Amino acid sequence: MKEIGLYEAKTKLSSLVAELEQHGESILLTRHGKVVAQLSLPTATRAPKRGCMKSENxxxxxxxDTVELGFEDLQDQPNQKVAEDEMPYGNI
Incomplete structure (x- = not known):
């Protein structure tokens, strides 16, 4: 791996990036002889999948989100029976 000082890297950044693209080898950036950063090609990362979007399909x-029925259309629909209709709350 190539090592280069920060000051020199700052003045030659475009050529360092071109070299990185051409050769693909990471470049270590140093300050007073100590490695403080690294230039490297980006890795192919994917956003973490969450919830139902974990499926590839x-x-x-x-x-x-298209609404097919308006409020007026719902008024003409027969009432649906719900679980609460079966047992009144007072008879538990």
Whole structure:
């Protein structure tokens, strides 16, 4: 690995990056002979997957948030029976 001082690296940054792209070998940056940083090619990283998006096949449709029924349409729908309808709260 090549080592170069910070001052020299500052003045030759463009050529150091070109050398890095061409050869792919990391370059160590030093201050008073001590390595303080490293120039290297970026690694291919992916954002961490969270929740349901962990699946490789996860897909959201372009119209997932399209509302097909308006409030007026819901008023004409028959009422659905819910669990609370079966047992009144006072008879537990």
């Amino acid at each position: 996860f897909h959201i449709s372009a119209d997932f």
